[in-house]
Amino acid sequence: MAKQKLVMIGNGMAGVRTIEHLLKLAPDKYEITIFGSEPHPNYNRIMLSSVLAGGADMQDIIINGWDWYQEHGIQLLSGHTVTGIDTVNRQVISDRGAAATYDILIFATGSNPFMLPLPGADKEGVIAFRDIRDCEIMLQTSKQYKKAAVIGGGLLGLEAARGLLHLGMEVSVIHIGDYLMDRQLDRAAAGMLQEELEKQGMTFLLKKNTEAILGRKRVKELRFTDGTSLDADLVVMAVGIKPNVALAQSSGLAVNRGIVVDDYMQSSIPGIYALGECAEHRGIAYGLVAPLYEQGDVLAKRLAEVETIGYAGSVTSTKLKVSGVDVFSAGHFGDPEGSRSLRYQDELDGIYKKIVMKDNKLIGAVLFGDTSDGSRLFSIMKSGESIQGREKELLLGFAPGGSTVSAEQRLAELPEEEIICGCNGVSKGTIKDAVLNQGCTSAASVKACTKASASCGGCKPLVEGLVKLYAGDEAGTPVKEGICGCTTLNRDEIVAEITKMGLKSTKEVMNVLGWDHPEGCAKCRPSLNYYLGMLYPESYKDEKESRFTNERYHGNIQKDGTYSVVPRIYGGVTSPAELKKIAEVAERFDVPMVKITGGQRIDLLGVKKEDLPRMWEELDMPSGYAYGKALRTVKTCVGSTFCRFGTQDSIGMGVRLEKEFERLSTPAKVKLAVSGCPRNCAEATIKDFGVVAIDGGWELHVGGNGGVHVRATELLCVVKTEDEVVEWASAFLQYYREQAEWNERTSIWIGRVGLDHVKEALKDKEVRTALGERLKTAISTQKDPWKEILSEPELRKNFIRLTEAEPIQG
């Protein structure tokens, strides 16, 4: 039967979770197209707070990478905003002219941050906190400016403020109410929260109403209605959200605050559904993921034609994600009419608890300082059971400060239907089953199996506790984390087992070492492929299918599905003839953009997949590996050849290093630089291996990074000759190849093992020579990828565009 066409607008958390679920229930029923305004694959928006606060990297928050779409035959149009819908001919159209027809259309467009319409709100430096872009602006701004003002003392505002503090900014939170988190807390809990956050370094301006944002082009100052003002270089507005409904409204769907849906998430037009923050169900538009995922479950079942009861609405709970502060709030936390409440306040230990009851039922709770009873109280609240006679036990019985009941005992006593992970609706029973019956022996494998702790991460301690309870005790040993959810073995154990048993392929490793999932996952497959290649450089056949899209197509995939072409330009030195050739190729293939990169080479952007082979053929230059976990660039300054300060020939040194190490595959990308004197114009001290010329020699620096987490290099040693530079660089790179975890940059690796360890390992000349020999062997087995593709028709076939309907995310 022909597949039905399903189009989804919005590539965010609620929508893609629905598609994941649908693919499990009915993998072949739909041909799926997703439009997403953001130029990213589906990511965990919740974790943006952790990225800002230093607890996660951007790459950690990707839920489904580019490969996931491809594996499931989903056409993703990222960077495309749907601007029009023809509900008669059932077609959507994007701002970039892409069109798609549908049988089923899903709106999953989320919310827009509410931006106060203040004079000056359009100035540079005034942003919201909603997406990766906002997060990047904050990271960037913190490097240049000092004073941040966050408007709004709710969940989002406080998480933004905590992140900005972590980034070294002075942070003031401007709040309109007279106490913080007034939509989640009562006054007592809010007071304790404020005290704790002040200790962390935040400043609060309560009962303040902003009147104007001042400054020339960029914000300089905030002015309040009481006549006072505050200096600010950055303003983050976090004053709530509003469902993103403009497109639905103009397409004729019934809209109130959100897109009006029934219990099966169907809008007022048959065949068009809506879920997530953009939807309004029984008068409520939710702003937390747990209810949105419940909606997704119902919609996936409906679309898969699996019987389901409709969505009946959700009771919600929240936790503030600020380290060092535990805050939980659920239901009606104030004192609604006809309710009674119980409170416990311990100012010595900083603990506050309040439960609210009505008609003998628990209807709300606020916990500060000790939130360990949050999920239990929330379960009771959702069940609607009578708590008559148990009220005090509920407030004090589980875990008041100083309770003698151990955390483990409390976990053991929880009923199995107790929800442990609120975001993903995972119960204690489900986690127990994953551990006892599905071989999960770590929090990571439970996450992979059940999704528990996959969203805000707030429940991770409970999940870890349960894993310990069921697996740790049984095994009698502490549960440890493996390289991914498929195994409990870490990198060193895997490499040791591969070597000891002579395992030769990723499949063999997974089978012999008892992988939980026989096919592995997007994390372990490329790791194993790298370790095997590193251990057996001469005999191992690289498994292309275990590599990410960029490495499979030898080009960086761009947000619109096109690729980039970056030829190698040794040490950043080129010639008129080479430039002419690049220019001619760019013209012949209508390359939309030609850009000079930070690594001193030329990036041809916007290239169609099918043009890649012919362009490389005509360029006839080595690949720059700009897409790979490999040696990228060797940046050089002018050096003694032309610069009057130069003490050594940095260009010659850089070109020599690049020729020596080109094609080298490494655990993560590797960048080098050579500066001709300590003025360091090539920025060698933020590279993986940086060489700085001094009088009569060279300083060798290692472990630097100029990315999100900037890290300056550490000095490895000082040498006299160019040959010694090559000797040490070879030994260092090979030692890194042999010791680091896959995807671990040198900066992280050195941070983990310590520079002294590396110095000790490389101190003997014989060891350095042996490492250098092994590195040479590894490079000698590598062919230039484009030369190989051009000479093998089978490989070249991968670049033929088969049909117009082919997913663009190669």
Ligand SMILES: Cc1cc2nc3c(=O)[nH]c(=O)nc-3n(C[C@H](O)[C@H](O)[C@H](O)COP(=O)(O)OP(=O)(O)OC[C@H]3O[C@@H](n4cnc5c(N)ncnc54)[C@H](O)[C@@H]3O)c2cc1C
């Ligand atoms: C920093 C931060 C921290 C948070 N922390 C928590 C937390 O701890 N717990 C919690 O429960 N919730 C939290 N939330 C809220 C949670 O992230 C949201 O409730 C959730 O992401 C909403 O999912 P959604 O799919 O409805 O919308 P989104 O995830 O916003 O996805 C909607 C997507 O649709 C795209 N889109 C919109 N219009 C179009 C169009 N016309 N064409 C194409 N694409 C379009 C948008 O660009 C967006 O990518 C947090 C939110 C933020 C910003």
Ligand SMILES: NC(=O)c1ccc[n+]([C@@H]2O[C@H](COP(=O)([O-])OP(=O)(O)OC[C@H]3O[C@@H](n4cnc5c(N)ncnc54)[C@H](O)[C@@H]3O)[C@@H](O)[C@H]2O)c1
């Ligand atoms: N940990 C979490 O669960 C978490 C974290 C971040 C965001 N979120 C979600 O993201 C969404 C947005 O969060 P939010 O904090 O912006 O919304 P919110 O509505 O919870 O809080 C906004 C706060 O801003 C205050 N405010 C309103 N107007 C103001 C003004 N003019 N000046 C100063 N303060 C003003 C309000 O009193 C309120 O406390 C919500 O749905 C929230 O649930 C959740």
Ligand code: SF4
């Ligand atoms: S690092 Fe020194 S030698 Fe190189 S360009 Fe700068 S000043 Fe000149």
Ligand code: FES
């Ligand atoms: S409670 Fe948020 S991930 Fe489990």
